[in-house]
Amino acid sequence: xxxxxxTVSNHVATLTLNRPERRNAxxxxxxxxxxxxxxxxxxxxxxxxxVLAGSDGHFCAGGDLKSMQGEMTTTQGRSRMHSxxxxxxxxxxxxxxxxxxxDGSAYGAGFGLALAADIILVTPxxxxxxxxxxxxxIPDFALLYTLPRMIGIQRTKELVFSTRELTGEExxxxxxxxxxxxxxxxxxxAAELANALATASPDAVSLIKRAxxxxxxxxxxxxxxxxxxxxxxxxxTDYRKTAITNFINKxxxxxxxxx
Numbered sequence: 001x002x003x004x005x006x007t008v009s010n011h012v013a014t015l016t017l018n019r020p021e022r023r024n025a026x027x028x029x030x031x032x033x034x035x036x037x038x039x040x041x042x043x044x045x046x047x048x049x050x051v052l053a054g055s056d057g058h059f060c061a062g063g064d065l066k067s068m069q070g071e072m073t074t075t076q077g078r079s080r081m082h083s084x085x086x087x088x089x090x091x092x093x094x095x096x097x098x099x100x101x102x103d104g105s106a107y108g109a110g111f112g113l114a115l116a117a118d119i120i121l122v123t124p125x126x127x128x129x130x131x132x133x134x135x136x137x138i139p140d141f142a143l144l145y146t147l148p149r150m151i152g153i154q155r156t157k158e159l160v161f162s163t164r165e166l167t168g169e170e171x172x173x174x175x176x177x178x179x180x181x182x183x184x185x186x187x188x189x190a191a192e193l194a195n196a197l198a199t200a201s202p203d204a205v206s207l208i209k210r211a212x213x214x215x216x217x218x219x220x221x222x223x224x225x226x227x228x229x230x231x232x233x234x235x236x237t238d239y240r241k242t243a244i245t246n247f248i249n250k251x252x253x254x255x256x257x258x259x
Contacts, residue, residue, distance in 0.1 A: 003030035005055075006037050011048040011198040012191070013041055020056035023105050025064035035087040042090055048202050049194045050094070052117055053101040053187070054110075057125070062108025065135070081140060091116045092142055093213065095206035097197045101190035102126050102168075103183055112141025115150070118209070120176060121190055123183040126168035128176070133163055149216060150176055192258045200255045201239035 005016045015037055017024035026034075041047050054060050072080075091098075100117030107129045114120055114128070132139050139147075139160055148156045151174045159166065171177040181189045197205070207230035215223060234240055243254055 002033070003027070004033045004037060006040075008044070008047055010195065011046060012051060012194045013044075013047045013049070014051045014053065014194075015041075017052075017054045017060050019064075020058070022064055023058040023061035024054040024056075024110070025061040026109050027064040027067050031084055035083075038087040038091050038094075041096070042094060048096055048198045048200075048205075050096060050098045051101060051190050051194050052098060052113065053190065054103065057183070058104035059100075059102045059106040059126075060110025060113055061105045062110045062131075063140075068135075084141070088112075088116070088142060092146070095209050096202075097194075097205055097209065099190050099194045099197070101186050102128075102177075103186055105129075108132065108139075109141040112139070112143045112146065115143065115146040115176070119178045119193055120171075121179050121181055121186060121193075122168035122171055122177040123181060123186055124168055125183050126171065126177075128166040128171055129163070130160055131163045133161065147176075150174075196256065196258050201234065201237060201243075203237050203239065204234045207234060 003017070003019055005014075005018050007014050015034075017026075017030065019025060019027070019030060041050055094116075097119070098117040099119045099121065100114045101121050102114050103123050104125055105127055106114050107127075108131065111128050111130060130139050130143065138144070147159070155174065166174075166176075168177060168180055172180045179189070211223065211226050211230060214226075218226070239254070245251075246253065
């Protein structure tokens with residue numbers, strides 16, 4: 001069985017983690033498959049939006065602990081992480097919007113993978129967790145970078161040190177999740193949002209993501225310069241010309257967020 005499935009339709013790519021017997025835990029084969037498909041998404045101009053999901057009612061249970069048994073040297077451990085960081089950094093800096101449909105387990109690396117998304121949908125069954133300390137490990141898959149930027153340092157420390165689970169409802173209240181939806185509506189809602197984003201200007205979306213992803217690393221002057229440069233590019237696109245013409249002529253907008 002393939003460890004992931006990947007499809008593209010109407011400019012929307014759907015990447016589904018597919019090891020249901022292990023709640024989609026990430027093993028070596030899945031890491032290789034994720035690496036290959038992430039680079040494929042980055043380099044495919046037909047893909048404008050990515051949906052991340054898991055099979056059989058779970059998103060991802062994290063790294064497969066069975067693959068971590070036995071002896072491992074520091075060098076081997078660092079090499080293992082660096083090999084994942086190569087494609088993970090591409091995913092985290094992807095200038096195409098990502099929608100994560102997170103049901104069931106999203107533990108450890110699965111938590112980190114979900115936080116690569118721009119829109120995170122959860123259900124009442126969703127459980128986020130970081131049990132790294134129970135195994136003498138530290139958070140990985142960029143959690144030390146992404147989570148504090150979402151919820152702050154103190155709350156991140158509490159979640160890391162306590163190793164407790166976080167429900168979908170609490171994830172929504174903390175600002176991790178974007179929407180809480182019924183489990184049976186999750187796939188449909190993710191597709192609805194992704195299809196809407198696919199109709200937006202790909203140039204504008206790319207510029208917005210690049211700016212927002214770097215905003216905490218720059219001062220006001222740099223962000224204003226990025227704004228001016230980006231708006232200059234956006235103003236020169238055919239999408240902008242058509243959209244304004246349609247607005248003036250009272251035509252339906254090309255892009256509309258689904259309620």
